[in-house]
Amino acid sequence: MRMKRQYRIGIAGFEHMHIVEHVEYFLRKKERFLWIGGVETAFGRNSIEDAPFTAGQNLKKCMELGVLPHMYENWEQLIREKPDLVLIGSENSMHTSLVCALVEKGIHVLVDKPLAYKLEDARKMKEASERGGGVIITNWPIAWKPSVRFGEEVIRSGALGEVLRIHFHNPDSLGPFCHGENVSEEQQAGEWWFQKECGGGSLIDYCCYGCSLLLEYLHKRPEQVVAVTKNFLHPFGDAEDYAGLLLNFDRSVGLLEGTWSTYASGSPTGPVVWGTKGAMVVDYGKESRVDLYQEQFSKTPSHSYTQMENQNLDGRQSIEEEVLHFLDTGKNLLPMLEFRRNMEVAAILEAAIHSAKSQKMETILYE
Numbered sequence: 470m471r472m473k474r475q476y477r478i479g480i481a482g483f484e485h486m487h488i489v490e491h492v493e494y495f496l497r498k499k500e501r502f503l504w505i506g507g508v509e510t511a512f513g514r515n516s517i518e519d520a521p522f523t524a525g526q527n528l529k530k531c532m533e534l535g536v537l538p539h540m541y542e543n544w545e546q547l548i549r550e551k552p553d554l555v556l557i558g559s560e561n562s563m564h565t566s567l568v569c570a571l572v573e574k575g576i577h578v579l580v581d582k583p584l585a586y587k588l589e590d591a592r593k594m595k596e597a598s599e600r601g602g603g604v605i606i607t608n609w610p611i612a613w614k615p616s617v618r619f620g621e622e623v624i625r626s627g628a629l630g631e632v633l634r635i636h637f638h639n640p641d642s643l644g645p646f647c648h649g650e651n652v653s654e655e656q657q658a659g660e661w662w663f664q665k666e667c668g669g670g671s672l673i674d675y676c677c678y679g680c681s682l683l684l685e686y687l688h689k690r691p692e693q694v695v696a697v698t699k700n701f702l703h704p705f706g707d708a709e710d711y712a713g714l715l716l717n718f719d720r721s722v723g724l725l726e727g728t729w730s731t732y733a734s735g736s737p738t739g740p741v742v743w744g745t746k747g748a749m750v751v752d753y754g755k756e757s758r759v760d761l762y763q764e765q766f767s768k769t770p771s772h773s774y775t776q777m778e779n780q781n782l783d784g785r786q787s788i789e790e791e792v793l794h795f796l797d798t799g800k801n802l803l804p805m806l807e808f809r810r811n812m813e814v815a816a817i818l819e820a821a822i823h824s825a826k827s828q829k830m831e832t833i834l835y836e
Contacts, residue, residue, distance in 0.1 A: 488558025561668025572603025629744030663706025675727030
């Protein structure tokens, strides 16, 4: 039996906590990847080094996992090692410079959501990718939730009729350091998550999920957005810890909430979808459930689904399997992971940020 190719893989940036999860996913296919090392991409702020989910601890965990045989001094050194793929774990504001530097050299990149929150940054990445040939892949944890994908199949089936409204909010969260890390406010103030210039804040962090889901479920783009932001519990940073977005489509609306100020959700996060023939509640938590309501005024589901498989993925169930499928075959990625979708998300986020500042409805510019 012919052995499959082994791909050279590196890491750029350890600021985002999801980088450890990405490494763990790719280690499940360790025979297919040769880890060459990584490079730090710190923004320059004083990060905490001894608390979970900080850059220092993320780096330490990656070292313990054995994926950093070398630490390079700069991106150029990493590029000279000719990786096939680089996992980017930097703060959001660093995505553009990192992605452009790598894809322009023909290196594929995997970036955590959101790829960008400014349309101009997305354009720069697109141009660099076209010049060099490196492909930009954006991972969305919700892309691998069976209930989320099954929800799209329900909409496609026509069971809800014409979709009129979609509501999504993230699970209960009090911010990046709310799981017993015992990090003081003074220490948190130095972390990129709470600084607008670093791409911090709950709007970018959590509303991006809703933007991507709306595009996935409706297969059309919103035209305008109104945004409200608040900082309820994190006064040491200038980024918001709550954002509410109302998005206007031609014949439907979307309501998105991104929050670091919710002690307990009290209800499934959604998406909750209302149509002319019924309603659907998607819960992608531990239970992974979809409830379908097709009787008028009923508070009891007509159907409840708990045993679901990822739809139309030929058995691919996670990000490392999807990336390997792309590397081996060159075939298209899931739409949620492809560049075009993530450029649309960037356009929506940019308009929402403008709306929060102007306190007016903003038109979303996609070109």
